[in-house]
Amino acid sequence: MNGKFITFEGPDGAGKTSVMNEVVGPFKQQLGDRLLVTREPGGNKISEEIRHVILDRQNTEMDYRTEALLYAAARRQHLVETILPALNAGKLVLCDRYVDSSVAYQGAGRQIGMKQVYRMNEFATEKRLPNKTIYFDIPVEVGLTRIAKHRDSTQIDRLDVETTEFHKRVHQGYMAIRKKNAERFVTIDATQPFERVVADTINVIRQIASEYF
Ligand SMILES: Nc1ncnc2c1ncn2[C@@H]1O[C@H](COP(=O)(O)OP(=O)(O)OP(=O)(O)O)[C@@H](O)[C@H]1O
Numbered sequence: 570m571n572g573k574f575i576t577f578e579g580p581d582g583a584g585k586t587s588v589m590n591e592v593v594g595p596f597k598q599q600l601g602d603r604l605l606v607t608r609e610p611g612g613n614k615i616s617e618e619i620r621h622v623i624l625d626r627q628n629t630e631m632d633y634r635t636e637a638l639l640y641a642a643a644r645r646q647h648l649v650e651t652i653l654p655a656l657n658a659g660k661l662v663l664c665d666r667y668v669d670s671s672v673a674y675q676g677a678g679r680q681i682g683m684k685q686v687y688r689m690n691e692f693a694t695e696k697r698l699p700n701k702t703i704y705f706d707i708p709v710e711v712g713l714t715r716i717a718k719h720r721d722s723t724q725i726d727r728l729d730v731e732t733t734e735f736h737k738r739v740h741q742g743y744m745a746i747r748k749k750n751a752e753r754f755v756t757i758d759a760t761q762p763f764e765r766v767v768a769d770t771i772n773v774i775r776q777i778a779s780e781y782f
Pocket residue numbers: 579580581582583584585586587588715716719720759760761762763764766
């Protein structure tokens with residue numbers, strides 16, 4: 570395994586996906602096939618189908634542990650089918666969300682328990698964690714306001730309609746994960762203007778994956 574695995578994490582509306590979309594262009598130009606950009610849950614047929622089941626607003630009867638298991642199943646398939654082959658080929662892999670999201674959202678947010686969700690994900694990933702995780706730091710309310718402002722109602726998924734209390738627990742979960750994995754986490758101030766966040770992210774990736782540049 571000689572590639573490098575970097576994940577984006579942080580609360581809803583922090584800007585992870587927008588920033589990822591923005592950094593792909595310049596990086597692709599420099600790295601070409603040595604770069605893989607992907608997202609969770611999804612990135613392949615099976616995982617996208619599972620994603621659809623998880624995020625469908627009609628699925629109101631979904632049990633929390635079922636949800637956690639589905640995320641872990643989608644993650645497993647994504648890891649085996651997409652991430653590991655890229656890492657084995659020596660690529661730089663940038664992934665929008667990974668295990669930390671489940672520990673924060675299902676473990677802390679849904680209150681299943683962070684340790685339990687982490688253990689389940691250990692099984693799913695055979696303990697394959699990212700080399701580095703970029704944390705997009707933002708107060709819960711700011712992230713939620715951004716989402717409310719920018720998305721029309723057809724784009725809002727099942728997790729977006731959760732209460733502010735849920736999102737506060739997610740945020741506290743992330744804080745605990747970051748503290749426990751201090752050497753893996755790099756934090757970016759996601760409240761800055763978009764261009765600043767993008768510039769910071771590019772700098773951080775160039776630093777932590779300097780061997781690619
Ligand atoms: N730095 C910023 N300042 C202001 N608005 C921003 C900034 N970054 C992103 N946004 C806007 O906030 C909204 C949410 O961004 P985005 O979807 O990228 O967040 P996310 O972290 O991927 O959220 P989710 O976890 O829900 O997928 C978008 O409409 C985006 O344009």
